[in-house]
Amino acid sequence: MIPDRGLTNTVLYLDGVSKTFDGFRAINNLALTLEHGEMRAIIGPNGAGKTTMMDIITGKTKPDEGDVYFDGTTDLTTLDEASIANLGIGRKFQKPTVFESHTVADNIRLALKDERGPWSALFGARNRIAPERIEHILEIVRLIDHHERLAADLSHGQKQWLEIGMLLAQDPKLLLVDEPVAGMTDAETADTARLLREIARDHSVVVVEHDMAFVRDLDCKVTVLHEGSVLAEGTIDAVSSNERVIEVYLGR
Amino acid sequence: MSGAGTNSMGRRPLLLSLIDGKGWIFLAVVAAAAVLVPLLNLAVPEGSAFHVPTYVVALLGKYLCYALLALALDLVWGYCGILSLGHGAFFALGGYAMGMYLMRQIGPRGVYANPLLPDFMVFLNWKELPWYWHGFDSFPFAALMVLLVPGLLALVFGWLAFRSRVTGVYLSIMTQAMTFALLLAFFRNDMGFGGNNGLTDFKDILGFNVQAQTTRCALFVATAIALVLGYLVARYMVTSTYGKVLVAIRDAESRTRFLGYRVETYKVVAFVVSAMMAGVAGALYVPQVGIINPSEFSPANSIEAVIWVAVGGRGTLVGAALGAVLVNFGKTYLTGALPEIWLFALGLLFVVVTLFLPKGIVGLLTQKRQQRQEISPRDESLAAEAGIGEAGAVEGGKA
Amino acid sequence: QETIKVGILHSLSGTMAISETTLKDVMLMLIEEQNKKGGVLGKKLEAVVVDPASNWPLFAEKARELITKDKVSVVFGCWTSVSRKSVLPVFKELNSILFYPVQYEGEESERNVFYTGAAPNQQAIPAVDYLMKDEGVKRWVLAGTDYVYPRTTNKILEAYLKSKGVAAEDIMINYTPFGHSDWQTIVADIKKFGSAGKKTAVVSTINGDANVPFYKELGNQGIKATDIPVVAFSVGEEELAGLDTKPLVGHLAAWNYFESIKTPANEAFIKAWHDFTKNPKRVTNDPMEAHYIGFNMWVKAVEKAKSTDPDKVIAALPGTKQDNLTGGTSEMLANHHITKPVYIGEIEADGQFDVVWKTTELIPGAAWSPFLEGSKDLKADWVELKCGNFNTKTNKCGGASN
Amino acid sequence: MLNVEAIDLYYGASQALRGVSLQAQIGQVTSVLGRNGVGKTSLMRAIVGQQPIARGAVVWNGENISKLAPYDRARRGIAVVPQGREIFPLLSVKENLETGFAPLPAKQRFVPPEIFELFPVLKDMLGRRGGDLSGGQQQQLAIGRALVTRPRLLVLDEPTEGIQPSIIKQIGHAIDTLRKGGQMAIVLVEQYFEFARDLCDTYAVMDRGQVVLAGTRAGMVEADVRQRLSV
Amino acid sequence: MVRLFALVLLLVGAFAGRPACAQDLDAALAKLAGASGYAEIDAGVAALAATGSPDALPIIEALGEGRLYVDPQSGVLVLKTADGRTVDAKSGAAVSANAAQLAAVRVNNRVRRAIESSMGALRLVAKDSAVRAAAADAVFKARDPAALPAIDRALARETDAGVKQKLTEAQAAARLMDGATGDADKIAAVAVVSKRGDQDALSLLGAAGAQASPAVKPAIESATATIQSRLALLENVQNVWYGISLGSVLLLAAIGLAITFGVMGIINMAHGEMVMLGAYTTYVVQEASRIYAPGLFGWTLPVAVPLAFLIAGLVGVLIERTVIRYLYGRPLETLLATWGISLILQQAVRSVFGPTNREVGAPSYMSGSFDVFGLSITYGRMWIVLFSLVVFLGLLAVLRGTSFGLKMRAVTQNRRMASSMGIRTPWIDTFAFGLGSGIAGIAGVALAQIDNVSPNLGQGYIIDSFLVVVFGGVGNLWGTLVAALTLGVANKLLEPFAGAVLGKILLLIFIILFIQRRPRGLFAQKGRAVEA
């Protein structure tokens, strides 16, 4: 089914999406739309399907049914990971995954927005990337002192930062950020919120977090997922006073 | 604090950024050999202490061919994590292409004096030259085939396998199956490649007698040049961003995809280039050893090539070449000096190298920079790459 | 003291070690014995052993090493045809001498090589003759490993059988890969082929390791020699040592030598062998005898030439005679093959062969087979014609330029 | 009680811990705080034996266990919830829990029902492969798995990472209960300051591989600590 | 031969009638003793059999077994009894003869055939019904019309239903070849033979068809067609069985590797050598039995199995303790080290046992074959199939039913964490590697029955083993089973069309293509857990 005209203005459009793993419904008739330039926080109990939803958007998992459209027209379910990434969808994983035998700087270098083909990598512009761009990003994620270290030698939290840096370097239209502040101190969390708000000015962002203070800092619309579908949607205050949300997620 | 990325590429002249310290040493050694060996063979009289006997020239030529094969293997294994247990197949195919050219050069000088058919065909009552033998009388054509045939096989095989995301041990064993299938196929006399006996009794190459001292020296020099070129190509590839992507693929293949890289094309390019290098190595090998036969396809040969790389130091290029030369020298020496027990010595060597030189010989030389702990995360990622990550479960959760 | 060096080029590891190691040992024994007799030309002989490890290019490399580095006067070595083919150019280039002790497919005669094993006419054809006449065999299975020796032998045999009036449907040809180990289907096929009402026999050119599982399967499927006899050209005492021969009694082999043949020379040889190896159970076999003959011929030729110079020795070798171990005198022919008696033996329960038939005279080895299209006009003669492949039609020495 | 005495720890040539000392009493919670990369995890690894130490000693109940392998420490009652979960991906949830039986005598080889009360989701997913769980579920599994071994020293490295708020609260209660049981010493690494503060009896703040601030909860000056934690 | 057979049968008749004539026996013995050449020996056997003397049978038997000698001085036949005494062939009285001087009476296939058939006929009336059945079978195959009277007589006396059936078939065979039998009888005979329906029946009908009258011909033709279609069907079933038995060999070879490689992740190139050690253990056990206890030969395999497990397992433990344990977390390096170890083991075995094949024999229960519904199944193969299944199930039980299996998997998935859970990782590693090696050793015992026992034994299986494990899906034991059987059956179904060589090539190509569809083997693990 092709989404109607009114939706061409959405950057992300999910409707009726379901995904079953060995009989377990991880995503259940999920609908979600994201406007251009919007930031959205997604919360929900462990196992609600937040990460799975990102998997579906980025092509890692194919949904059993449902529509997933990018930019209103591009059907993401037919594309593979690389094509989706090249459309301008970037992702930070819940468990930090970086290139362990590359230096921190090279991790950023590989993520920088540019041609992705082997020819350009061999002969083209990719070999002439200005170091300033890398430095700039490392500055932001506070890894500038570590740029020569191998990513493998970073601590857990440092890897989180590096992954955020890689996402920035990619400069995608749509950022999917899975638990960016896990393992960060409160001060860093606040910084990260600021950073994301800044990015959200000219990008679309989806953030998944369990840290309510952080979500509050983000100051955006919040969607609560539960058992694979949307339980509630609205401002942080609205959802956090929702009885069901308190029951399944926030606790009393 | 000099800031990030000052050593990035493109700021320095190409060649300088291309070759590191051990690379220079390597190039110097190969170049010196390319000049000195023929000189000492041809110009110094036989009695002299400095004379290099012709058989040593042939031997060194063979080692260099192996070194090129090892280099090719290191490109895909060391940098892209493709543990090919079938690289011998590309080597052998290159060898056969050259062998076919050499066969055709024999012309009517075969034992049956048949101007068109090689001896083994006459011998098995073949009446005409099979179609795939046509064209091999021309050197340019044969040379093209030396690159094309292994390249094409690598392209088809790689495209299939990488597109389907066959990785780790699955890929390794499939490459082994490939070379094994080729081994069986080339053994078949009906295939028209001389069966088990293969191609042999060569006379001329480009009009020169293959056995002449000067030809041998020329072949040696050609091999040295090919090795240097192979090194430069490989080195260029791995130091460019392309090489960094390869390493990224090796470490975390799916993460690379999420960055928008088409992993399969990257892999196919590396695989094809590597196969072509192996093909060239095989092509140079054949006139120097004088025979090409299906046993070159045997899985054990390919495994041995992997071992050269491991002994020398995986992911270092120079190490691969060094490993190939050293192991083969060891083999030559031991099979002569300790013919009855050399396998003990060689086997022990492999065990000792793994235990005490985890990063190979080159690793030993550059070790002080990166002493590593018992289990560092990078080792685990190697495990994942070998497909061992998933190797753990005898029964899946739902079994 | 100056010595004469003798190169020994047999695989001591890898797949061929099974067969070749014994040949290395017998050469060491022969050299030791010769030295006891005072050596050759007043000099002691010195063996130089290398291991080409069943690796064909390594054979060439080691041959080169033996000749140029170790400066051996002669090399005794090789087993498989491909190893011989691999070293051939080296011997030609460096002008040295190779003694090749194993039965092979023929179709070759080189100036630098002396073939002391059987040519097809010294093994295959007599064996088929025997089966046809004595056992009344009418239907034939030609089973072999897929390589040149079986291919050629079977081509020759096929032509020969057809010339004897055997119909095409009475010949079944089957090839298997090296080291083939699962013989169920093929043995069943043979059984089926053999139950057509006509007396059937199998002519086996199955090589090396594949024989053991083949015979084990024969035994298991209950194919007895009285039903379908198998005559083999590559199964000798050494191979039988690895088998329980009781179910195989009566199957045949054709060779030019059997350990069981009782002659004083053979008994002395066997005794010397047991003493040398300090193992009274070590068996002797045909290629060992070939080395025995070859070695003694070389000694005689060197003494005749009064030099180890290859050219002189090569010239002196044709015509050299040497008593073989089974009674009879073999002679080196102008085509560098030798004359040999042919024996057919039946396998006995103790792993030996019982000779059931033998040629009345020694058969001269033929380099070129009259049954093959390409070679029937060729002739090898290194004495008169100085050519290994002289074409009697065109009166030219083919491929002489090298 | 656990006594970490002036330990140094290296990764290859780079030093991650410099003379770090720490105490943890039975029946108390000791919180370790610090920014990213200051050495908290390294300290935990030193305690449980996953990383060898170069100098100093780890003493547990009077015994110097510095040289013992991790499994021997586990047999002395030390359990760990590592950072990054480290569950066995291809073992089912049930099997993951059962790995904790190894150091136990035969009659204790069962999963204590309290674990399922704390993390009901584990009970529903016993047959699912650990690696298929969501991040937060894995974290719950990791905690449950450590509890199966009936530890007397529980080392928790950022146990709340990725867990939903309601369960974090429950984990807080659970830690409190365990402490009150008086059988167990608990070392807690946590970035979530309030959580750590509310639970701990004593605390230590680390910076650049050293302990820069330590004391009891009563004597804690929150502003000082917060300052150490910000950049 | 036919002539001889007739003679023998005449004599079978004679048994009932008149007493044997002692002079005939003497003459026959003299003939045999004086024979030169196989033709004369052949004739001697015939004469001996023709005497019909009860003394003839042991003499013929002795000849068949090579125990009959001529004393060259006296020209008297002597035979060696089973317990090694030398006795006069005729009287059975002990004689003192110089063993070295005795000349054996020689036999070749021709004589052997004569012996067989004469004994076959003599045994048609033997006491033991199994012997009679075998004799009847031999007579069926000989299809000699001259035997008809003897068959008829034997039939009349026969009480055993099975033997009777066989005799009826033998009678039918003889009748079909008999010119004197009427068409109606022949058609009835065709029916009997057609019922038998096997390869022998087909060849009999083929031979009979050539000389049949027009009246009988259609019956023969239709019977031939029936049998042929039945056999064609049977052939497919037979091929599947061959495939299963090949599959079981592959399974045995691979199953140890499924642990060391599949579970532990060690690219164990020395796996084949563990199989080889098992095979050599069998050899040593059998050799010991040959020397010390020939009577216990049948027990050598049951003894060899645990012993092979122990020896290969111990060697495995040794290897693990000295080499492999330093390589965990570096799986690729295990390839290098184990390759080295495999070279060392090969050479070690070559040094100790020599480079040539060693003899491993088949105890009686491992040799021969039996028929089920026309399917010919050899005992050896059947036991190997069963054995491989037992080993498989046993291993499955160990891995699933004991905590050891769980620990082993935990250790390979995350060594550091497993250790922190209190699992003694070094022990688990050592035992797991020992177990895998031990099982490889067990496989060696079975493989010694069908293959060479030589230093190269292991090399022949290593490639196939890896292929099986990978094709089935690394780490999945059921996958290994299914893969082994699939590959075995596919191979055997391809072989009749493509031949052994091409068949194998096609199979390899098939595997390569198949893996494209299932990049992680037949029983692939899927989902997040795998990528984690």
Ligand SMILES: Nc1ncnc2c1ncn2[C@@H]1O[C@H](COP(=O)(O)OP(=O)(O)OP(=O)(O)O)[C@@H](O)[C@H]1O
């Ligand atoms: N491959 C799979 N096989 C079986 N179950 C799966 C698989 N992948 C995900 N699941 C299940 O689907 C559900 C959704 O998982 P998902 O990772 O999307 O949750 P989440 O919302 O991201 O949770 P968290 O907040 O803990 O990260 C979980 O219950 C998980 O166990």
Ligand SMILES: Nc1ncnc2c1ncn2[C@@H]1O[C@H](COP(=O)(O)OP(=O)(O)OP(=O)(O)O)[C@@H](O)[C@H]1O
């Ligand atoms: N395996 C390793 N190899 C080399 N260096 C490492 C390794 N692990 C950690 N380091 C380094 O040691 C230092 C301390 O790391 P550690 O993991 O202990 O930090 P942490 O306090 O736990 O940080 P986080 O809050 O991010 O988890 C860091 O600088 C890190 O880069």
Ligand SMILES: [Mg+2]
């Ligand atoms: Mg998640």
Ligand SMILES: [Mg+2]
């Ligand atoms: Mg940490």
